[in-house]
Amino acid sequence: MSKCSKTNKWGDIDMGKRFTAAFASALLAGTALAQAETITIATVNNGDMIIMQALSGAFEAAHPDITLDWVVLEENVLRQRVTTDIATGSGQFDVMTIGTYEVPIWAQQDWLVPLETLPADYDLDDVLAPVRDGLSYDGTLYALPFYAESTMLYYRTDLFQAAGIEVVDQPTYEQVRDWAAAVHDPANDVYGICLRGKPGWGENMAFLSTMVNTFGGQWFDMDWNPTIDSPEWREAIGFYVDLLNSYGPPGASSNGFNENLALFSTGKCAMWIDATVAAGMLSNPDQSQVVDTLGFTATPIAVTPKGSHWLWSWALAIPASSDAQDAALEFISWATSKEYIQLVGAERGWVSVPPGTRASTYANPEYQAAAPFAQFVLDAIQTTDPIDNTLNPSPYTGIQYVGIPGFQAIGTQVGQMIAAALTGQMSLDEALESAQRSTERTMRQAGYLR
Amino acid sequence: MTKQHQDKLMITGLAWFVAVVIFFPLFWMLLTGFKTETEAVTTPPSLFFAPTLENYEEVMRRADYFKFAWNSIFISGVATLVSLMLAVPAAYAMAFFPTKRTKSTLLWMLSTKMLPPVGVLMPIFLLFRDMGLQDTQIGLIIVYALMNLPIVVWMLYTFFKEVPREILEAGRMDGALPKDELYHLLVPLSLPGIASTALLSIILCWNEAFWSLFLTTSDATPLTAFIASFSSPQGLFWAKLSAASTMAIAPILVFGWMSQKQLVRGLTFGAVK
Known part of the structure; x- marks a missing residue:
């Protein structure tokens, strides 16, 4: 067999050349030419x-x-x-x-x-x-x-009116929880509040960073040590998990901006805290069924207004x-x-x-x-300060993110752990502890910590 | 009802179930493409609605579909031809003139498929940049042809192994050279196998979305980039994305439909002797 392969030549040179020429011309014909301006x-x-x-x-x-x-x-x-x-x-x-x-x-x-x-x-x-x-x-x-964009709180005026709720210009998270409890009606497919739950630095962590800020927490102290295991984080994330599990829609851990937009615009959410850019979408009758019952107010705060809404x-x-x-x-x-x-x-x-x-x-x-939402949006943007972003001094800029190169990875990883706490796969303490550990590890690798 | 009859009924039922499970997402995509954006996200989803063509109009207005489709057809077709041209002689040699290293060579070839593509992104990106291959059809053709080569060689190898060597030997007795054996005996005998390999390679090229998004910008972008442009971080997009996806899979679906006879013949080739 091997003898046979050695005694016979493989190549048909003419045929090979013909193929090569045909393909080269076919390929060159398909390549595009660059244009100057x-x-x-x-x-x-x-x-x-x-x-x-x-x-x-x-x-x-x-x-x-x-x-x-x-x-x-x-x-x-x-x-x-x-x-x-x-x-x-x-x-x-x-x-x-x-x-x-x-x-x-x-x-x-x-x-x-x-x-x-x-x-x-x-x-x-x-x-x-x-x-x-x-x-x-x-x-x-x-x-x-x-x-x-910044963030604001959207609500359904009809549901709030029916529940006798007076919305204030600057609500607190405590008030939001009370309102959510009052309008939560899962039997009729209306949920008290919709918030981002989908893991990602630009998804759940964008919202949760503002929440941690207003509860008095921050991502890093002045020496770049992560502070995810601090009482402020525990309180903020605990509040979020409890709020969403009690009054949120089912499967909230897979909801990002678009999913919540779909839920709110089809009348399934009584409240939603998210980007101001949604105001235009919710006011557009082609995209939204709640145009006539759309209300909005400022993003809620907890202990400090600093960093409570993003930019x-x-x-x-x-x-x-x-x-x-x-x-x-x-x-x-x-x-x-x-x-x-x-x-x-x-x-x-x-x-x-x-x-x-x-x-x-x-x-x-x-x-x-x-x-009609113009003034809210302007006020929200005008009152953001990416530098003076937290209650206590922080070494970084950014409100819903930390302006360092590795943050996308850190944010997404922490986001996954918090999503696990939301679904009950991990306890709140476990999630925050492992988020703290993994962030410390990443910061050490990046040379911020020794 | 006899036992045989019962079994047949059960198998038919199972086949229908599997077919429906596989077909349902496609059916849903087709349906969603004809809904408005709000209808597309309404829960519970509606099965009966007033169909609209507005998504298709919007998709056509916003992107040059035919440019993307031509790139997909040209790149998949030529890449498949190139990999077949390399793989047919390779598989012939491995099937009929094996050495002691043939088996390990085959395994080694397949092992290159086990590396995640992102692992070689940087070297390939830099090579493409330096060779001026970025955003060219020829660049994607090279990547796709090489990417599918291990699978194409493997498939052809198994098909060629099914061909009785006596037929080739008889040809050789009549004075046929290896190239005659290859082109006049082996290729015609295993044509269904080659056709189904080609089909699989075309489908793999058509669906490839990693390299096509990284190595092209605007001139050589195939339909995968067309679909990617209709996903939106802020705003409802499911209906338009479904319309774009339906348009992206339509050519390959029609092609697959037309050649299903070949495909089935190829896949069952040599199964019954």
Whole structure:
């Protein structure tokens, strides 16, 4: 047998060449050619971003030398994709959609282009100060805010009225628990309160970090020791687990923003504490069945108002590896300008304009008329302070996150343990203890602790 | 009712049950694509509703479906051809001229599938960057062809082993060279097997979502990237995502439907002698 294989030749050279040539030409025909003045924009599939994509024809008409190429990705995929791209300097993107968490960290690594010279009519002073500060590093701006959000409490006015509850401007968590108990009606498929339970640094931990802050706790002390086993954490997380288990919907540990949005908009939740951006969605009759019974008030507090509601902004930044930085700056200045907000107002209605970024939006009577929640959102954003974020001094910036590179992993891991406490797989003490231990380990590995 | 009859009834019932369990998610996806976003998340879910095409309209308005679909078809097709061109001679050699290392070579090839793709993300990403292969169809074709090669070789190897060696030997007696044996005897004899291997490879390429999301940006993006763009972190998206997913699986579903005869023949090839 082996003799046979040795005595006969394998290759049919002519045939091989023919195949190679045919395939090479087929493959080359399919590869794309790069274009000079095209800017590639990586973004997420949020309502406001989709409107930007739809209206971007106006930008292209005004800038015939610039073509826009959109890459829309799922949020987690976008983060991984953009991080890989930027860390290896491969320059696939000219504009990136990133958040307040990434901007200072990436700016420190020199991954982003500093935005020192903006067009004269941009009016940077019109951008709300907390948002501007959140997108700066060392006093320099590195991204322009497309929209910004904080948190607020949504409730059903009809259910509250029926239960005789008077909602106050600044509720406490104790009051929220009493209200939840009064309106909880699982027999009719209405649950007292919906909160995030899905594990993840941007899911349950975003909400729970604000809750821990207002209960007087924090992630780390001034020496970067985790304080998850502190009484404040125990009280905050214990309150959350008890509240959600008593008055929450079944399967709350798998509910994130979207799941709760679906529940609240179909009338299954009496209360919901989450991002202010949901106000526009819940006020849209195409997406919501509770438009006429939607009430809102400030995010509840416990012992301190510090860090009780978050600040997040989806912003547009230019990676240092981009080879079309001038065109990219033109685009991001346009997409975050007053002119763009006017365009959305005129084309899509004022309730659809990107919220939370500019004082001029909130001063606009048309916006005030279209968005009854406008003042709440403005107040919520104006009262956030990512630096003075906790009752006792903390070494980090960020309200619902800690602005250090390893936080995504830490937050998600702790989030999983708290979700386990919520479902009863772990006791509260076990969950907090193991969260403390794993965070200590990660911080030690990262060199924060010895 | 005889025992035999009862058994037959039970097996038929079981087959129907398994089929329904497998088909139900697809059916639900199809149904959800015709609902509004609010209807899509309503509990209890509604089976009867006024169907709407608005999700399909929106999906078509927001993305160039045909560009994504063409990329998927071209990349899956060419990658499968490339892996077959490499695997047919390899499997032929391993099936008919084995050495003492053939078995361990086969196992070693399969072991490369056990490494999670993310483990080699960085080296491949850097290679692609330096070779200018990012966001090109040829780049994905290379990755897919190599990624599926172990499975394709294995499948072909088992199919070729089913072919009686006497037929090849008879050919050799008549003066056929190995390439004649391969192209004129072995390939035609095991065509159902090769066809089902090709089908499996196409399906694997079509569904691959890790490399396609990391190595492409906009020019070479296949349908997996198309689907990924309809998932939203803030806002209801299930109806549009279902419409996009239905459109993404439609071509491969039709293709699978049309070639199911080949597939079944291939999978049962050599089962009854």
